[in-house]
Amino acid sequence: MKRYIARRLMQGAILLCMVATIVFFLGRLTGNPVDLMLPEDATPEDRAALTQTLGLDGPILDQFAIFVGKAVHGDLGMSIRMKQPAVEAFFDRLPNTLSLIPWAILLGMMLGIPLGVVAALHRGSFLDRAAGTVAVLGIAMPSFWLGILLIFVFSVELGWLPSGRMGGPAHYVLPVFTLATFLVAGFMRITRSAMLEVMESEFVKLARIKGLSEAVVIWKHCLRNALIPVLTLWGVFVGNLITGAIVTETVFAWPGIGRLTYEAVIYRDFPLLQAVIILKSILILSINLGVDILYAYVDPRIRVT
């Protein structure tokens, strides 16, 4: 188990180095990074000072060393627009996103998993096809458009819910629903196929032979085992959530890290974007590492492979 964790940690570190390298070289790719790092009205003195601190008059490998050295100390540059360290801006906004995501995951699971179970139980029936249609439609609709559609229906036409910004519980409804659509289809399909597989297995037959009620067999014996594959695809879900947060927070003007990413793009705030990408990568890698360890704990077969 220790070796497994150590290997995973190594892989994570290598990946993080790759991301940092790509970010660094993309920043240097297009001529002078000073143009990317400073606002357009920067004075020549500012430019000279930044050239000095980034070591831009030296060879590129020295520049890279300076970049890594600063990054390790949590210095990823000053945000052009917000006039504050980019890392600080990220951590200011992070709690707002974290207050949104658990609800979205919860809603995604509450919709996706029962739908998957029902679809598997009535395989090939009308219910199965209806659930499949929901999934197909959920994939075909661009989620940012869905968010706008929800705003139009529930805020503009019906006037029931606020259309954006943070606030009381009512402000959460539409963003959480939009973000959850990124997950529902995934949860549903995995649960369905895992359930179909589990329902064929011997221990389910035994449970039936023992005379357990159908409800206990399905919801306890089958579902518990069917949920293991859901755990494996956690990495995919985290990626979906990161993408989903950018889109959802943009549509609903939610001041989280997703919206921050969008702002970094439209204001061409390169230092901020660079910090956001590196910090998000760290976030993704730590979550994946945690889930991998948890998974190896739940299913000992994983540790060997």
Next chain:
Amino acid sequence: MAFTERPTSTDAVAPRLSLWRLVWPARVPGHFRRTARVPWIPIAIISVIVVMAVFAPLLAPYSPIDQTLRDKLLPPAWMAGGSDKYLLGTDAFGRDILSRLIYGARVSLMVALLALTAGGGVGLAIGIVAGYVGGAVDSVLMRLVDAAFTFPAILFALLLAVTMGQGLGTLVIAISLLLWASFARVIRGEVLSLRQRDFVALARVRGCSAPRIMLTHILPNVLNTFMVLVTLNIGVVIIAEATLSFLGAGIPPPTPTWGLMISEGRGRIADAWWVALIPGIAITLMVLSVNLFGDWLRDRLDPRLRQL
């Protein structure tokens, strides 16, 4: 698996599969048609959009870019206050939404074509090499694939847009980054099983070099899978293109793209819903049709991929 190597059916005259047979399955007397129904409605929708894209200059009633501020924010023709001149209404600059929609189809399809060629091609090559060569090459390449799956490609796409500037080239590179890994993974799996087959062993015995085997023996046999993957990913590309345009990292204005149209209409949702909602309907219809068509094609050509 190539067409010719499919397990032949038990019918007396096993029909050769041709492209035509795909669209119009042969009916053997006394047998039920074995395949799923041909998805005519999705095919019709795709055809309409493709025709729109190809003949955009002939079909569009107005220029997609010229502004007529006098006619701004007119609702669609069927609504009160709508004008017969503009079937789907106009946007905040008085541009005809129908015309922009027609030209927008061009952008979507062009990006899909280029990104699938680039990203799919790279994935195909990596998948074949990883699967056939195996060993250290395989494990390094597959680590890269795993890494690509871990990171949301959208982050790199946004980074590219900021550092390299917005444009068709940046967009295609960004979306290719999103695609290659899934192609590589599936193709590699396919190649792993092909490698064990007798015809590959025979080619090796005859002294064919590895590149030659990969090109002339492996490649033709994974093309079916490749085609299915391409079809199933058209929808992914269209959504990705729209999302990046929406986030200000796509093809820059004033070129009309569906994602940009939604983005421009977003602020007007209270007084002019059609500006943002109509392009979204177009995207949903297109992606839905392509996905349904892809599902059917997969069931026809390579049912084993269904588990994906």
